Amino acid sequence: MKTESHLARGRGKRAFRPGSNRGMASFAVLLFAIVSVMILMANFKLNYAVSATSDAYDAFSSQVVEKNGLSQAVKESILAIGETAIANSGGTLQQEIQNRLSSMSFGSNVTVSIDTALPVPSVPANAFYPFGTPPGSSQPSYFSASACTRPVAGMGGLFTSLCMLGPSADLGRLTVTFDRTNSASPEDARTYVVNADLFSVPLTNVDVIAYGLPITGSIPSAAPAVPPGFFGDGVSCLVTTSNNPANDSTAYPDLFASSGGERLPYQYRNAVSFSWNAYEYLWSPTYQNALLGAALIAPNAIYNFSTSFDPSNLQPFPGITVSPTGASVTVDCSAVTGSIVALVDPNGTGSVTITGSPAPGSPFILLVRNTSGVRTPVTFTGSNSRPAIFYLENSSVQFSGAPQIEGALFLDPTTTASGNVTWFGHFSFYGPASPLGTLGITMADTPAVKSALAPLAPRVLLVSTNATR
Amino acid sequence: MKPVSFRVSAAGFSIVEAIGTLVVSALVMGALTYGMGGLFSQQANPAVTYNGAAYTRAPSFDDFHQAIDLHTALSGAVDAADNIIVLGGTRSHPAFDPTGPSSALAENFADTALAAAAGEAGSKLFSSWDQRQINSSQFSSYLTSNPDPADFTILTVQGLSQITSVTHQRRRTAVIDGRSLALYEVTHQTVDWRSGSPVLTANSVTGTTPTYSYRFYYALAEDVWSMPPGATHYWYRADAAWDRDQEGPARVVFADPFALAGQDSGSSLSPVSRFVYFLPQLR
Numbered sequence: 001m002k003t004e005s006h007l008a009r010g011r012g013k014r015a016f017r018p019g020s021n022r023g024m025a026s027f028a029v030l031l032f033a034i035v036s037v038m039i040l041m042a043n044f045k046l047n048y049a050v051s052a053t054s055d056a057y058d059a060f061s062s063q064v065v066e067k068n069g070l071s072q073a074v075k076e077s078i079l080a081i082g083e084t085a086i087a088n089s090g091g092t093l094q095q096e097i098q099n100r101l102s103s104m105s106f107g108s109n110v111t112v113s114i115d116t117a118l119p120v121p122s123v124p125a126n127a128f129y130p131f132g133t134p135p136g137s138s139q140p141s142y143f144s145a146s147a148c149t150r151p152v153a154g155m156g157g158l159f160t161s162l163c164m165l166g167p168s169a170d171l172g173r174l175t176v177t178f179d180r181t182n183s184a185s186p187e188d189a190r191t192y193v194v195n196a197d198l199f200s201v202p203l204t205n206v207d208v209i210a211y212g213l214p215i216t217g218s219i220p221s222a223a224p225a226v227p228p229g230f231f232g233d234g235v236s237c238l239v240t241t242s243n244n245p246a247n248d249s250t251a252y253p254d255l256f257a258s259s260g261g262e263r264l265p266y267q268y269r270n271a272v273s274f275s276w277n278a279y280e281y282l283w284s285p286t287y288q289n290a291l292l293g294a295a296l297i298a299p300n301a302i303y304n305f306s307t308s309f310d311p312s313n314l315q316p317f318p319g320i321t322v323s324p325t326g327a328s329v330t331v332d333c334s335a336v337t338g339s340i341v342a343l344v345d346p347n348g349t350g351s352v353t354i355t356g357s358p359a360p361g362s363p364f365i366l367l368v369r370n371t372s373g374v375r376t377p378v379t380f381t382g383s384n385s386r387p388a389i390f391y392l393e394n395s396s397v398q399f400s401g402a403p404q405i406e407g408a409l410f411l412d413p414t415t416t417a418s419g420n421v422t423w424f425g426h427f428s429f430y431g432p433a434s435p436l437g438t439l440g441i442t443m444a445d446t447p448a449v450k451s452a453l454a455p456l457a458p459r460v461l462l463v464s465t466n467a468t469r
Numbered sequence: 470m471k472p473v474s475f476r477v478s479a480a481g482f483s484i485v486e487a488i489g490t491l492v493v494s495a496l497v498m499g500a501l502t503y504g505m506g507g508l509f510s511q512q513a514n515p516a517v518t519y520n521g522a523a524y525t526r527a528p529s530f531d532d533f534h535q536a537i538d539l540h541t542a543l544s545g546a547v548d549a550a551d552n553i554i555v556l557g558g559t560r561s562h563p564a565f566d567p568t569g570p571s572s573a574l575a576e577n578f579a580d581t582a583l584a585a586a587a588g589e590a591g592s593k594l595f596s597s598w599d600q601r602q603i604n605s606s607q608f609s610s611y612l613t614s615n616p617d618p619a620d621f622t623i624l625t626v627q628g629l630s631q632i633t634s635v636t637h638q639r640r641r642t643a644v645i646d647g648r649s650l651a652l653y654e655v656t657h658q659t660v661d662w663r664s665g666s667p668v669l670t671a672n673s674v675t676g677t678t679p680t681y682s683y684r685f686y687y688a689l690a691e692d693v694w695s696m697p698p699g700a701t702h703y704w705y706r707a708d709a710a711w712d713r714d715q716e717g718p719a720r721v722v723f724a725d726p727f728a729l730a731g732q733d734s735g736s737s738l739s740p741v742s743r744f745v746y747f748l749p750q751l752r
Binding site: 005153161466 | 560594
């Protein structure tokens with residue numbers, strides 16, 4: 001029997017030997033295929049790793065946004081209850097937070113709820129005169145505790161820029177805990193803890209405020225023009241104006257949305273508390289009548305130009321001298337003994353002269369209340385070294401002899417002012433009706449005056465929130 | 470007995486068949502190799518050295534991983550900051566420097582405190598421009614000349630004076646091995662103040678400072694973006710009379726080591742970085 005090789009030779013051909021050579025070729029192809037598959041798998045795994053890492057980073061970023069959104073919701077809930085404003089919520093903090101939480105949108109499958117195992121605290125009272133005794137205040141420090149405050153570093157620049165201007169009171173920290181779950185990804189469950197730091201800040205800590213009244217009046221479309229020398233060294237000022245470049249030439253269109261109603265960015269939230277909402281409250285009947293109520297209680301003093309007076313008693317209160325006609329009153333700041341002197345002029349028939357005090361003393365409030373259409377003349381005739389808060393409503397203020405006065409000067413929207421004065425302390429006026437065109441005033445930043453006024457000054461609740469995940 | 474011819478063909482290749490098989494296999498293998506090479510060129514990371522530092526070619530997964538670490542740390546620093554100072558980029562001031570690019574700080578800036586700002590009123594520091602002015606004596610020797618539009622420095626600050634982190638991005642162009650490259654370097658240095666004294670925090674794994682970094686490059690021709698890396702300052706207002714230099718959030722775009730650059734004007738797809746921030750001057 002012939003073999004295959006014999007047959008091959010018989011046909012004149014050389015056969016390719018089966019065995020190792022053929023196996024090597026097959027092995028090479030197989031090896032190449034294996035390597036190719038491995039490289040493809042490695043490429044797939046690499047892309048998967050990139051995708052998974054990106055997803056994880058996106059989840060992290062989303063949770064940062066979520067927790068910061070919750071921080072803002074908690075802050076607004078606290079302010080809804082405790083802000084110095086004409087309307088506050090009577091609900092609990094938990095209710096306020098829940099209201100805001102229910103209107104927030106989260107990612108699909110994500111649920112965020114208040115952790116009911118940890119009760120939501122109540123908002124502490126921000127008491128101030130005449131409703132209560134304000135908490136003790138001291139000048140805060142960034143990195144160490146002061147007598148009445150914790151260190152404020154880390155509470156945010158928007159917060160510290162206002163609470164560092166003078167003595168403040170620390171109302172403590174509220175903590176609210178939220179549970180976050182993701183039904184599609186249980187490992188993404190998180191606990192968000194929002195810490196809210198509350199400070200009570202006297203409005204008089206800001207040296208100059210050109211305020212607006214968004215509800216009962218208007219807001220200043222642009223900052224008032226200031227005469228040369230108005231701002232002394234270190235004077236802090238605050239005015240919150242329109243963000244529309246068409247209204248305020250200092251505004252830029254970079255972030256202004258021209259369509260729809262104008263909305264201020266959230267950066268201005270604290271400024272609005274100080275320069276809008278607090279003044280709505282300050283000039284509201286609620287606060288003004290409370291001051292009058294306090295003036296009725298001895299040793300405080302109240303004089304009404306529209307009621308009959310006793311001509312035999314022209315000094316009805318210490319420091320208060322009434323003219324024989326009863327139509328004018330002189331206030332000697334050095335002789336006032338109470339915390340508040342109220343002069344009520346409902347018909348615009350009275351006039352007031354303030355002589356000032358050459359010596360320092362305890363602070364007091366002088367309120368001129370005039371709800372008529374005729375302004376009450378108020379004349380400052382001398383310098384005053386006894387810090388006082390002057391609330392002047394519907395008055396025509398005149399500074400005689402360029403006095404130097406320590407205190408806080410609050411002018412309501414209808415009050416006008418003229419003359420020249422150097423003022424040490426606080427000055428606020430209605431931005432849309434600036435008196436600076438007729439009033440020559442130089443402001444000086446005086447920490448001692450701020451401290452002296454703090455016990456009697458209206459206060460603003462300042463809140464800083466920060467969340468951890 | 471089976472036919473001989475059948476047995477021959479089943480037992481092995483003829484020389485012609487073997488050669489043909491090898492040729493076809495070579496062609497297939499060559500094609501696959503060429504295809505794989507093209508496919509994985511995106512993952513091939515030939516490194517170049519520039520100024521003593523190694524830069525890998527984008528996309529680079531290793532650098533992407535480091536970028537994630539860096540940006541996680543930066544996000545934490547931003548979250549805990551009172552002020553964020555962004556130096557460099559465009560529109561650092563809407564009137565005085567509306568177009569830029571403005572100077573960033575040199576990468577050897579390693580200060581941990583801002584001495585001049587410590588005594589300033591926070592109400593007057595509502596912009597990075599103001600911060601640059603107030604800290605001018607400290608910054609002046611570090612301000613970069615001829616800055617690239619993609620260059621910036623971010624300082625996170627607590628309590629006006631304590632720097633808690635320093636982040637730099639630098640873009641450089643160079644011809645290396647005959648190729649024109651755009652090289653990006655991003656570094657983040659964390660400062661630990663918990664003990665009361667500042668400590669530059671080293672990387673917990675590598676033990677080096679800056680705490681985190683990544684460096685990579687694109688071909689210069691590909692370095693075209695619809696939202697280019699760099700900082701853009703946005704302003705609410707600038708009011709000298711009432712001290713209202715009020716800057717809005719700055720848009721900061723970091724280079725992304727795992728994004729392919731190269732804006733194709735004919736495509737609806739645009740390269741975009743994963744690492745884009747809107748950083749408010751004040752928190």
